[in-house]
Amino acid sequence: MxxxxxxxxxxxxxxxxxxxxxxxxxxxxxxxxxxxxPSAEALRWAQENVRPLNLYSEPVSRELRAAMAQALRVSPDQVMMTNGSDEALNLAMVALCDDARPAAFPDITYGFYAVIARANGVPYEEVPLKDDFTVDVSALSAPGRTVFLANPNAPTGIPLPLSEVRKLLNADPDRAVVVDEAYVDFGGESAVSLLKEYDNLLVIGTFSKSRSLAGGRLGYAVGNPALIKALDTLRDSTNPYNINSYTQALGLAILKDExxxxxxxxxxxxxxxxxxxxxxxxxxxxxxxxxxxxxxxxxxxxxxxxxxxxxxxxxxxxxxxxxxxxxxxxxxxxxxxxxxxxxxxxxxxxxx
Ligand SMILES: Cc1ncc(COP(=O)(O)O)c(C=O)c1O
Structure with a gap:
């Protein structure tokens, strides 16, 4: 080396x-x-409303956060915006895992989970999917590990019913379950509706798939305010202006174009x-x-x-x-x- x-x-x-x-x-x-x-209207709106580029971008994406919260029917302090959902996943890996609290995810899932675990020195366990490629919820439920679950899963495309996500959340209320909903808008069931009941749930989403903005790099995390505050502290400590002004404007435009x-x-x-x-x-x-x-x-x-x-x-x-x-x-x-x-x-x- x-x-x-x-x-x-x-x-x-x-x-x-x-x-x-x-x-x-x-x-x-x-x-x-x-x-x-993205539509021509959305692009035009973003062009007309982007913050002057000689100024730094709004550090906490305040307006976008509020609009996202409204779209998800949660309060603004339950949401943070990130540079792609990959940034949210990385922040979650750092904030919610360590030697005493390893990560756990299926053996066949989004390959980035293992990459960020290794990059951050987090031990992790890969739990085999069942033979039919569905998630083995009871094996993944073993307490003490922070669960990362893509739902629907990738690259299989198979969704996990919310009743099964509940089992993961109930199995150990003292560990977090991170549900990555990159593909939820194509027919999955969102766990955002469970946030009222579970403070150990963190839902992560992206504008890269259904919202046509992969090149803009925009994602979000939704959870209880204490968890979001912790992730924000970490974000402020590593990349305070994490979303550029143009992407913030594009995100707002796309939320108006629902x-x-x-x-x-x-x-x-x-x-x-x-x-x-x-x-x-x-x-x-x-x-x-x-x-x-x-x-x-x-x-x-x-x-x-x-x-x-x-x-x-x-x-x-x-x-x-x-x-x-x-x-x-x-x-x-x-x-x-x-x-x-x-x-x-x-x-x-x-x-x-
Ligand atoms: C399951 C899953 N999560 C997250 C991502 C990352 O998306 P983003 O473009 O928001 O970083 C992907 C990208 O393909 C994905 O498949």
Missing amino acids: NRLLSSRLENLTPYVPGEQPQDQQYLKLNTNESPFP ARVRENCRRIVQNREETAERLRALGFAVLPSRTNFVFAAHPTIDGGELYRRLKARGVLVRHFDKERIARYNRITIGTKEQMDRFFTILTELWEE
Whole structure:
């Protein structure tokens, strides 16, 4: 290792985001972005209302926090805004875990949880999903560990009913359960409604999926005021101006555009159901998704091989080289036209 570097870097394996190759135009179905950009009205509103850029951004995103709180029907002191939900997840990992309180999450889930645990020196346990890829709630419930749960899960797309989330919360009221709801707007059940009953619940959300703002980097955490205050202290101690002024304005504009967000979700859900049906007709096994992607495996074609053949034809999907899921590919749901093109290329592969 380089003699100048801290030993903390020794075992650091970074998160590998979905590839963004620039060598040609790809049909990009690999990073679960929205296929719909923010509306022209939202972009104009943000342009007209952005705080002058010679000034620092509003440190606590006051106006955006209030609007987000209103959208979630909670009070402003229950919400904080973050630079993507990844920042909220990292703050939660630091604030809620240590040697005496390790993290626990499923073995197949958002890969960033293990990365931030390692980066922060937090011990963690990966609890295997059941054979049908649903969360093993009783195993994950073991007390004393801070739970990180993506609901619906990624990359499986499978949702966990709120009654099961309650079991996790009840199993140990003295540890936190962090519910990552990145995909909840595509048909999941939000745990925000449980915040009135549980002070050990922290819900994390993002503007990157249903709200069309992956490039703006905006996320949020919702929980009881004491927990939010602690996360804010940590944020103020590391990155006080965490959200740039333009993203704050865009976030406000998108919250005003809720009807369009809902309509976009409806279209994606419809495309998802059609995509799942068409994949099944080609012999794929498709897990039941409540997200903006499907996770599908073919009985005879290897997942990695299919990924490579699609890429050679200009289509990017996401393949995870991990034992239990190597047969699968995660396919982001795009517009109807994008999905039609996907199936044209996929069926051409069959005829090769
Ligand atoms: C489950 C899950 N949580 C969080 C994120 C991160 O989203 P953000 O863009 O808000 O950092 C992702 C991104 O793909 C995700 O899949």
